[in-house]
Structures are given as structure tokens and as C-alpha cells.
Amino acid sequence: MDEQIEAVANLVKDAERILVITGAGISAESGLPTYRGIGGLYNEQHTEHNIPIEQALSGMMMASRPDITWQYLHQVESACRGAGFNRAHEILAKLEVVKPETWVLTQNIDGFHQKAGSTNVVEIHGTVSKLYCTQCNHQETVEDYSHLQLPPSCDHCGGLVRPDVVLFGEMLPVSAINILQAQLSQGFDLVLSIGTTSVFPYIAQPIFDAKFWGAKSVEINPGDTEVSAFVDYKLSMGAVDALSAIWALCE
Numbered sequence: 150m151d152e153q154i155e156a157v158a159n160l161v162k163d164a165e166r167i168l169v170i171t172g173a174g175i176s177a178e179s180g181l182p183t184y185r186g187i188g189g190l191y192n193e194q195h196t197e198h199n200i201p202i203e204q205a206l207s208g209m210m211m212a213s214r215p216d217i218t219w220q221y222l223h224q225v226e227s228a229c230r231g232a233g234f235n236r237a238h239e240i241l242a243k244l245e246v247v248k249p250e251t252w253v254l255t256q257n258i259d260g261f262h263q264k265a266g267s268t269n270v271v272e273i274h275g276t277v278s279k280l281y282c283t284q285c286n287h288q289e290t291v292e293d294y295s296h297l298q299l300p301p302s303c304d305h306c307g308g309l310v311r312p313d314v315v316l317f318g319e320m321l322p323v324s325a326i327n328i329l330q331a332q333l334s335q336g337f338d339l340v341l342s343i344g345t346t347s348v349f350p351y352i353a354q355p356i357f358d359a360k361f362w363g364a365k366s367v368e369i370n371p372g373d374t375e376v377s378a379f380v381d382y383k384l385s386m387g388a389v390d391a392l393s394a395i396w397a398l399c400e
Contacts, residue, residue: 153384154394155398157395158394158398161244161248161395164364165248165250166250166335167250167341168355170343170345171241171262172256172343172344172345172347174345174387175237175343176232178387178388178389179234179235179238179261198217205217206222207319208319216299219299222294226277226293227294229277232259233261234261234262236392237389237393238265238267239266240395241253241265242266242267243396244396245266247399250269252269252271252332252337253270255270255273256274256349258274258312258314259277260276271329273315273322273329273351275313277312278290278312280301280310282303282308282309284306287305288313329351333355336358337359337362340358340364340367342367342370343369343388344369344370346375353375356380365381368382369384370383371387
């Protein structure tokens, strides 16, 4: 493993354009639960309404029964409350300082990358701290959901307020897709996949695109995923341990 870490550190040092893809695994080390998997809130079980969490947290449910969707949004947000970015987020922010063309593509909605100092971040699933009205153009940023009356209504027009996140069954945000496509069109020298199962095609695709760019690919994940068999280097470690070891050789 030491040889692999050294090899990956050398790749990081040599690369100019680096794409880092992150999933729930990187924030799990901050104490955040995932919906499913290790530490999951709803592992192998239905919600209190006897429906899968994917159905409760869907765009269709938000439209028809926002009280149900908001109940579970509040549960997930409450379980995450008080957590913050960890050493892995900090290292990625430091990497961007050294390598300004480092970009983070994250599925996480916790905002930890920006709070740690990263600026080149594509939040492909949105962010939990931003709320907007579904009837008018009112928007606001909140620290947490503790003060909200559920489901919340707009102070300006009385319309339904919801978080600016991609619920199950909803389209990805056009603005985020445009930024991502613009960066992918330039190619990258190195692709790091960290803490994600890579089940979504838009999350896995850059690993495959690396071959066309002549780039190397690395996966950091304790378990096997959809891309494990295709990366150049696989580090079966948590994000904090792996990035700490890599960064120690890069400084």
C-alpha cells in the first residue's frame, strides 16, 4: 500500500488539472450518516410511512405530500447538524491552492468543500443550506432547519419552500451541468474518485474518460464500487487516512 500511496502522490505532484469526485464517504468521516451503507439512516428498512427513503425524498412526493418529504429532510439534516468539514476536505482545499486547476465534483449537499476553502466546486446535487420558494423567486440561506415550521411556507407569497437539492427523480441543475461539461471538455491529467459508489453514470464517466485524455485514475474507497475494476490505482482506505498520507508526500 505504501508503494501505491507514493505512486499516487507522484501523480498528484505531476498533474496540473485534477478532477476530484466525492461522495458520502468523505463526509461520513465527519460523522455524517449516509442514507444507506455503513452508518446509514435507513439500511434495509422502510421509513415510518412504510415507504423506501428514495420515495419519501422524491420530487413527486415533494409535489404531492411535501409534509412527508420535509419530515425526512429534517431527519437527515438533524442527524448531520453540528458536523463540519474534516481533514480530507481541508487537504483538497489546499490542493486547489497549489494546483489552481483542481476541480471538485461532489454529490454531497453539505457544503463542506466550500467551508473548508475549495472554490472550484460543482455541487451536482445542490446544497441543503439554500432554500427557495416554489411559487416566487425568493431565496434564503440557513444554518440549519431547527427553526423551520414543516413544511415551511414563503414569508413573501405563502408558497411552498424547499431546499435547493436534487430529490430522487428530479433533473440535475443545468448550471452545474454546464460548468462540469465546460471543464470536462478541457480534459484532466488526473481523476480521483473518493468515497462514492459511482452508481450514477455522470459520476462514473470521468473515470472512463481519463483513458481518452491520457490521464490516470485513482479510487479511494474502503469497499469495491462500480469503477474499482477500471481505475489505475485503488486505495482501499478512508478519505482522511489516504489523503493525509498522499499530502504528506506532496508538501
